[in-house]
Amino acid sequence: MxxxxxxxxxxxxxxxxxxxxxxxxxxxxxxxxxxxxxxxxxxxxxxxxxxxxxxxxxxxxxxxxxxxxxxxxxxxxxxxxxxxxxxxxxxxxxxxxxxxxxxxxxxxxxxxxxxxxxxxxxxxxxxxGRREAAFALQSAKEKLPNLLDELPPEEWAGSLKKKKLAEQALRYMKDHFTQGDLSLSDVAEAVGLSDKYLNLIVKEVTGQTITHWIIRLRMEEAARLLEDPMIKIYEICERIGYADQDYFRESFKKQYGLTPTEFRNRFL
Structure with a gap:
């Protein structure tokens, strides 16, 4: 009441x-x-x-x-x-x-x-609406785990060396995903492998390519920032490394089923 x-x-x-x-x-x-x-x-x-x-x-x-x-x-x-x-x-x-x-x-x-x-x-x-938004965000976070801290060891595939290489690549992406020009080549260079080979390793170990992980990390951060109504959507777009707001909107809707504005309105 x-x-x-x-x-x-x-x-x-x-x-x-x-x-x-x-x-x-x-x-x-x-x-x-x-x-x-x-x-x-x-x-x-x-x-x-x-x-x-x-x-x-x-x-x-x-x-x-x-x-x-x-x-x-x-x-x-x-x-x-x-x-x-x-x-x-x-x-x-x-x-x-x-x-x-x-x-x-x-x-x-x-x-x-x-x-x-x-x-x-x-x-x-x-x-x-806020409860539904919180549920949607929690569901999204469950789909986007922090692999470096939460992924159970038994879910890793391949040799220990591959695991470590994939972990190194994921750590680098986590630290640099806000850079707008971050690419597969940047991650591969940081790990010291060829683009193709590193991408194969990351997909084998995690089930996702490097490009998919960069997008997912950005969308997870965008969802977190959208909870704060004081941060403008164009600022969020810039913070996560997108120069094109339309592309950001399309990527976010593909990930969450809502546009950034629709997602934010559920917290207001």
Whole structure:
């Protein structure tokens, strides 16, 4: 059940919000109703909330200041503004603060119920998306093991010498896969073998060619970086050694079944 906190300085409005909405039927656990922003923030510090329904015009700390503080401390909390201040500047600030909805006074319990229900549904959908994304990433990581640390010895094939050569090649690729011009020839030169012979050894030992391993290492790193929304997709493309964003997008979708943007959206 999602938890919601109300912040409203007018007692009659506060009481109406507490008593007139069938919170339990909406799947909401009402934590309580704070009289001002400072009290609400202290409450949220003690017990986090999934949703915050707050007035704008409150003493000591107004609703927008409260939301800014909540976003900084508990970014997953979703906020809804309740106010009679129907002014463009407040609405614009609310958009910047990623407020889910903006409800005007005088309050209509049916409207509050509708807005909160929509917010709860959106939040649950986002969480389900994050769970699916986490599962997809974990599945991808299981398909892309760190062979140097995790591959069981019994899965290696061929002689000990071949194993060591393949391990050396994999280590070199792991250390240099972000170089955009990394090629089979570079890896072979580092190991001291011909391109063809090294590629045969790596495929015999691991089941994949060197080119496949370079791509897979890059895609694994891209998936990890996409979890951070502060890193731009073009920056990720550059970090893993791709100059062509379209080629990166195609390679990533081939590996994960999603474009980089679709993959990232599951974490937002």
């Amino acid at each position: 999602l938890k919601l906190l109300i912040a409203e300085d007018v007692k009659t409005v506060r009481d109406t919000l507490v008593c007139s909405i069938p919170w339990q039927q909406l799947g909401i656990s009402l934590l309580g109703a704070a009289e001002n922003g400072e009290e609400a923030l202290a409450w949220l510090e003690r017990e986090g909330a999934d949703l915050l329904l707050t007035d704008i015009g409150m003493p000591r700390m107004n609703g927008l200041e409260l939301i800014a503080e909540v976003k900084a401390r508990q970014p997953e909390t979703r906020c809804i503004i309740l106010s009679g201040l129907n002014e463009f500047e407040h609405a614009r600030q609310a958009v910047k603060l990623q407020v889910l909805d903006y409800v005007l006074k005088p309050i209509d319990p049916d409207e509050i119920e509708r807005v909160v229900s929509n917010a709860a549904g959106q939040l649950l959908k986002e969480r389900e």
